Structure formats: structure tokens, C-alpha cells
Amino acid sequence: MSAENIRLQSVNISFRDEQVLQDIDLAVDDGEFCVIVGPSGCGKSTLLQSIAGLSEPDSGTVYLNGDPASSLSVQERNLGYVFQEFEDTLFPHMTVEENVAFGVRQQDEQVDEEQLSEEIDEMLDLLAIGDTRDDLPSGLSGGQQQRVELARQLIRGCDTILLDDPLADLDYKLQKRMELEIRRIHEELESTFLYVTHNQDQALKLADTVVVMNRGRIEQIGTPSEVYHNPNTAFVANFIGDNNITEAELVESDGDAYVAESDIGRFPVTPAHDTNIGETGILGIRPVNVAIGEDAAEKETTITATLDGSTYMGDRTEIDVRIDGYEPSFYIIVPGKVDPGQYGDEITLGWDVTDAQFLTDLSVSDTYTISNILEL
Amino acid sequence: MNDVTPTDNPTGDDARPPAGSDDTILSVRDLTKVYPDGTVAVDEVSFDIQQGDFCVLIGPSGCGKSTTLHSLVGRFPVTSGQVLLDGDDITHKETHTRDIGLVFQDFQLFPHLTVTENIEYGLKQTGIPQAEKDERIEEIVDVMRLDTMRDRHPEELSAGQKQRVALARSLVLEPKLLLLDEPLGDMDYKLQKRMERELLRIHREMDTTFVYVTHDQTQAMRLGDQLVVMNDGKIEQSSSTDAVYNEPATAFVSTFVGDSNVFTGEITTVSDDGRTAELDTRFGTFWAATANLDSDPESLLGESIPFSVRPHQFELGTHEENVLSCDVDDVLHQPGNGTQILLTATDSDGDTGEFQLQSAEILSVDDRVDITWSPDHATLLERTSVLEDIDLEEDVLGE
Numbered sequence: 179m180s181a182e183n184i185r186l187q188s189v190n191i192s193f194r195d196e197q198v199l200q201d202i203d204l205a206v207d208d209g210e211f212c213v214i215v216g217p218s219g220c221g222k223s224t225l226l227q228s229i230a231g232l233s234e235p236d237s238g239t240v241y242l243n244g245d246p247a248s249s250l251s252v253q254e255r256n257l258g259y260v261f262q263e264f265e266d267t268l269f270p271h272m273t274v275e276e277n278v279a280f281g282v283r284q285q286d287e288q289v290d291e292e293q294l295s296e297e298i299d300e301m302l303d304l305l306a307i308g309d310t311r312d313d314l315p316s317g318l319s320g321g322q323q324q325r326v327e328l329a330r331q332l333i334r335g336c337d338t339i340l341l342d343d344p345l346a347d348l349d350y351k352l353q354k355r356m357e358l359e360i361r362r363i364h365e366e367l368e369s370t371f372l373y374v375t376h377n378q379d380q381a382l383k384l385a386d387t388v389v390v391m392n393r394g395r396i397e398q399i400g401t402p403s404e405v406y407h408n409p410n411t412a413f414v415a416n417f418i419g420d421n422n423i424t425e426a427e428l429v430e431s432d433g434d435a436y437v438a439e440s441d442i443g444r445f446p447v448t449p450a451h452d453t454n455i456g457e458t459g460i461l462g463i464r465p466v467n468v469a470i471g472e473d474a475a476e477k478e479t480t481i482t483a484t485l486d487g488s489t490y491m492g493d494r495t496e497i498d499v500r501i502d503g504y505e506p507s508f509y510i511i512v513p514g515k516v517d518p519g520q521y522g523d524e525i526t527l528g529w530d531v532t533d534a535q536f537l538t539d540l541s542v543s544d545t546y547t548i549s550n551i552l553e554l
Numbered sequence: 555m556n557d558v559t560p561t562d563n564p565t566g567d568d569a570r571p572p573a574g575s576d577d578t579i580l581s582v583r584d585l586t587k588v589y590p591d592g593t594v595a596v597d598e599v600s601f602d603i604q605q606g607d608f609c610v611l612i613g614p615s616g617c618g619k620s621t622t623l624h625s626l627v628g629r630f631p632v633t634s635g636q637v638l639l640d641g642d643d644i645t646h647k648e649t650h651t652r653d654i655g656l657v658f659q660d661f662q663l664f665p666h667l668t669v670t671e672n673i674e675y676g677l678k679q680t681g682i683p684q685a686e687k688d689e690r691i692e693e694i695v696d697v698m699r700l701d702t703m704r705d706r707h708p709e710e711l712s713a714g715q716k717q718r719v720a721l722a723r724s725l726v727l728e729p730k731l732l733l734l735d736e737p738l739g740d741m742d743y744k745l746q747k748r749m750e751r752e753l754l755r756i757h758r759e760m761d762t763t764f765v766y767v768t769h770d771q772t773q774a775m776r777l778g779d780q781l782v783v784m785n786d787g788k789i790e791q792s793s794s795t796d797a798v799y800n801e802p803a804t805a806f807v808s809t810f811v812g813d814s815n816v817f818t819g820e821i822t823t824v825s826d827d828g829r830t831a832e833l834d835t836r837f838g839t840f841w842a843a844t845a846n847l848d849s850d851p852e853s854l855l856g857e858s859i860p861f862s863v864r865p866h867q868f869e870l871g872t873h874e875e876n877v878l879s880c881d882v883d884d885v886l887h888q889p890g891n892g893t894q895i896l897l898t899a900t901d902s903d904g905d906t907g908e909f910q911l912q913s914a915e916i917l918s919v920d921d922r923v924d925i926t927w928s929p930d931h932a933t934l935l936e937r938t939s940v941l942e943d944i945d946l947e948e949d950v951l952g953e
Contacts, residue, residue, distance in 0.1 A: 217742055217744065218742055319615065321615070349614055349615050349769045350768075350769050350770040350771055350772070350773075351614065351769070351771065351810060354813075358884070358886075358896065361884060361886070362884070365884075376742045376743050376744075377743040378743060378744060379743070379888065379891065380743075382887075382888050382889055382890075382891070383886050383888050383891075383894070384886075402887060402888070402889055403887060403889050406889035406890060407889060417744060419889060419890045420747070420890065464890060465890075466890050466891075486755070486758070487754060487755075487758055489754070489775070489776050489777075490775075490795065490796055490799075491772070491775050491776060492775060492799045492800075492812045492864065492866075493812075493864065493865075493866035493892075493912060496776065498751065498754070498755070506699070506751075506752070506755060507751070507755060509751065513866075521758075554744070
């Protein structure tokens, strides 16, 4: 068992009358890559601030390396912190190299300058900004400044590094590349990374552990595979990964076989939790689990739909179909290049019973209704 | 539908179809924009867009895609060149007389007007009879699914709803062309993905030509019938999405649109009636199809030419002609999206190269694996870029 790096116990924070964090319990192990994901305003950035000491809990405790952090100042916590708004964090009169070296020199006045210089070279190269070493921040693009800030925080060798959506403002291509570099840097540094993003795909890709937040609370903590395949709530099922969702009611149950009725038909489903006949909830069918045409015939449930459109994406084909009772359109992803036919063609869809997930728990936040989830 | 759009204009600048062919709605000819400080933002760019298509201008920051878009709407005088809309030269026309709509990232709705009033606003200045105005508003409210929020003010709407009102306000004027400047840029990722599919649906239902700017290549692939790939003020390729992905005109295009594994080697033999080239690379001998070459393959004997293989076209095993042994560096499980596997191969000098593979199989870090691919999936890239003085390793692969 690795030791705990960060623990939040029953943490509550409100700003004015608004409860921003509610009963947050979270433990992050040493060396873990933990990603917090949720919609705008879910409290994920405040959670980072509470760990950094920038935001004091009204109640509850933040522990760092097993000790309560409340008596520690921001500096004493010795955390790396990469903000999303990075414009004002670099010193304008210092070169990139001086900016990156600054924190290290502050921490250690006897630093081996030669070694530091090598480490800076390495870090700048890793972040693809090696040629900016002697430039002033004003001469850099936004994306380059953000990477200097990353270098500055990562090179300090802190045990814990907090990253608040650090790639959000980068070009798509650079973002994809930096995702891989951040994984690599995490492996090399062996530090604990707590990373915040609103991008579900990034969360699934980067994380050892995903924390799904919503309205100040934690909906689910799990591996990427767990939150995707076994969502706790309808919120998570809809928020994480692509999903086709519709309202449904459980109408039959016979041992292990369950049938639900929805606007798109009556067919067997797999409830996520114990569910009684008459209960309503959300039925979710992932686009990647839906087969079309001849492949559909081999599936346990088949229905007929009308082809709306399709998009070839290189490694896969994304297909939109219309099903009576489903708004706006049902989404299907099949591998490779597939020609599903012409607009308006009839098309057969199929999926297995285990792929038709039925969730009656909507959210840990009790203010949710089924239509809230559908509008998400 | 993203049906393949026939095009005989594979590389934009070089091979130009005659202007004004039947279905061409927009024709841009040698467009150049030099800013007062001397920056050449757009450099003799030419491309055509077919009526009803969804065209996406894509490229890295500063490539000139937004300047090109704003030249179409007449936001500033262009330095030289011509813009023809439905055959009319609109290069020097005033913005409001161009019959072109523009939607931005920040919506620019009137805060004191309701949804209906915002949509109606542009119609007021036209001579369209009231009955037709009402009919158009009804239609667009229906397409945009704004029926239940007609009387709301912008502040009562979500970002997605505001963007639908902004789209409605432009589309109700039935412009010949709707320009969209990164309209989903500021949205949450989830909403962005939902709006992408909304835009596809709206485009299908409206039959209007869309011209869309983004730096997000997945968005471009999803939305575009036609892609115009730009780089430093020039067009690298203008063709169907399918052709951009499968028949990239340059190495820049191959790596910018979709992920690519790039090898470089000297062509040593051409066989199979000129259809297959044998290449001597630092990782060994490989075979690549010559279909993507413009030149006669024989004429390239002895030359160093890169080829690319898409991550999903690598397979595990040794069953295809090309085989390479690699070490697994990292495994990124992406539920619902396959698994991305990062690999390192070592050449005879002990130097390494990085590759990636998309696979459903479970591998672990430090596993040693053989990857294999068919010559048909190795795309030879004769040109690095339309730009001169571009270095493959440094500027394109970013080593």
C-alpha cells in the first residue's frame, strides 16, 4: 500500500450563500494521477484551492502526507500549482530560463547551477519550448507561456502538483501532444498529480483515478474503466463518454431478467442497482455498443431506425439515426470506414442486454429530475 | 451527410479548376492579405466551395484561417485577389450587401431583446413581406428547437441555447453562405460535442453552405465535407475530408489531420508494375504503396521519401509484409475509444523512434511486441509542405 498524499475529510466550503463544496471525502495516494472532472461551476477548482491553502474550509479537514494542513501557510505546503489563467504568473523582466530557475533558487540557495541548467534544458525540451530559453515572456505565444509555467512548477520537484485545466487554452494538436508529455513527466517525477479538467476524454485518457464532480459534490470515484462501464448515477452515465439516453420505466422482472418500457420501445435492460417494477430512471446505450446492418442481427435486441447522416472519422464512422420517440438523434460509432446507406434509408440497430444500462439513481445531488439529466 | 465531394483540386494552389463550375457557390482566387505591419497573413490562397457543402478551414494558430474567413465577409480590405459568390465579384462590396452570415464564439446577441426579437432583428431591415417573415421565423425556431424559449432574454439561456439563437438570427436571413468562426470554442467539452452534432443536423436541414473555422482537427473531420488545410498563410490541401485523411498532399497534412507514424527511407526498388516501393529506413526495409505519389515512382529511385501509417492501421503480429519490433512505453486505456499504445523502436545505431498504435488488446508497459502493417496502409509523402524551407523532422514532426 502506498501512503496517502492528500486526504480531504468532510470538507465544506461556501462563498456567500452558495455551498461550493459539500461533504467532500477524497484520498489520493502517493504517486497517483488523479483527475477531477465536472461541468463548469461544479467546484473542482475550489477543491484544488482548498488543498493549496488558497481557500479555507468552513468545516472538515485537509491532510497533506497524513498531517492536517490547516496550520500550514500556502508556502509551507510546498505544492506545485499550475493555474489555468497563467498570464500574470511569469515575471515579465526575466527570461524563460530565469523564470523556470526562480522557484528552485528560492527553495535552495546552494543549488548546483550546472545541474539546474541541465534540468531546465531537459524540461524545456520535454515541453517543446527548448528554443525559447533566452526569450522574455512577452515574446511568447499564450501556449508557450503556459508551458513555461508548467516547467516552472514541475522542476521544483514537489511531491504534489495541482494542475487546473493546464491545456485548455492550447491548440488541439498541441493539447494532444502535451497530454502524452504530462503522462511521461508524471512517470518520471513520481509525484502525485491532481488534475482538473472539464474534458471527459482527457480525464479518461490521463487518469489512474477519475473523480466526477457535480454541483459541489462527488458523484463517483473510480478508475476510468469503472466510471465509464459502471456509472453510479445517471449523471455520470451521461456526463462521462458518449451515451444515448432516454427515460424508461421498469415493467417486468423475473429473476435476473428485466424489461423496461421507454419511448423507443419495450426491451430487456440491465439495472445498475436493485430496482423494483414501476420505478423510473434513465436508460443508456453507448454509441460504441450499437451494431448496424448484418452485425445487428446477431445482437440480443434489435430495432429499426431511419438513417440521418454519417461522418467518416478516419479510424471510425459516426452515424446519426432517427428512432421514433427519441430526440434529437440516436448516435452510433462503428470502427473503420462504413457506408451505412443514404439519408432516409431504413437501418437495423442491435445491442446486447448488458449494453442497455438502466439507472434509477439520478445523481448524488437530490435536486435532479429525469429531465435535468436528459438536458445535460 | 459527409458524402465525398468530388474535387479535382487536390493541393489547392497548384491544380485549379475553372472558376464558376456549376455547383460552385464560393470561389476564392489568389487572395492575399498583408497587414499594415507587413505580416503576410494570407498568401495567394485559392479554393472553391460547392453549394450546400460544409467546408472547414483548419490549421494551427496564425495560419491565416480566420483572416481568410473575415476576408469573405469584408471585415477589412484585402490586399489582392478576388472573392466570387455565386459568380458575383464581391471582393470590394460592403459587408451588409454580401448576403453572407457570420456567427462568432461570443454570440453577440442583444441582451434587452427576447429570443424572437433577436431572430427578427435582421429581418426588419429587409423588404420581405410580414407573412413571409413570420413563416421564416417559425421555420427557424423549429429547426433550432427554440420553441419553448421564444420570450426569454439571452441571460436566461445556456451557452448552447444562445449559440442556437445566434445561428437562427443569421440563418433566418437565408444567406448564400454562413461563416462560423470557432463558434464552439468557449463551451464545455460535453456541450461542444453535443453542439457539433446539432450543427450537422442543422446543416442537413437548412441546405445552406457553411464555412467553419477551427484548430480542432477532430471537429473538422466530424463536421467537414470539405477541408481546407492551411499553414502559414498558404493552403496545404483543399479536398474532401476522406481525401485529406487517406490521400494527404503533404507530410504536414498527414500529421496535422489525424495522428500519423512517420518513417523516412530511401527508395531502393520499385516492383509490382510500379505499385510498390521498397524503402531502406533506419528501422529496416519496408514496403509502401505508390498510389499517393504524383511522380513516376521509378524517377524517385535513390531519393529519401517519408511515408506515414495511421495508428489504427498498425496491427500486432507478423502477418503483413512490414514488421517492426517495439517496446511498450505507455498504455492509455480510453474506455469507449480503444487503447492508445505508445511504442519505442530501436534502430541499428541504438537510436530510438516513437510510434503509436490503437488497439483493443491489453498490453503492459515494457512488453515487447511486433507490429505489422500492409504496404497499402503506408502512404508515401512526396512533399513535406507547400511552404519552402520546411524541415520534416524539425518543423513537421516537431522533434
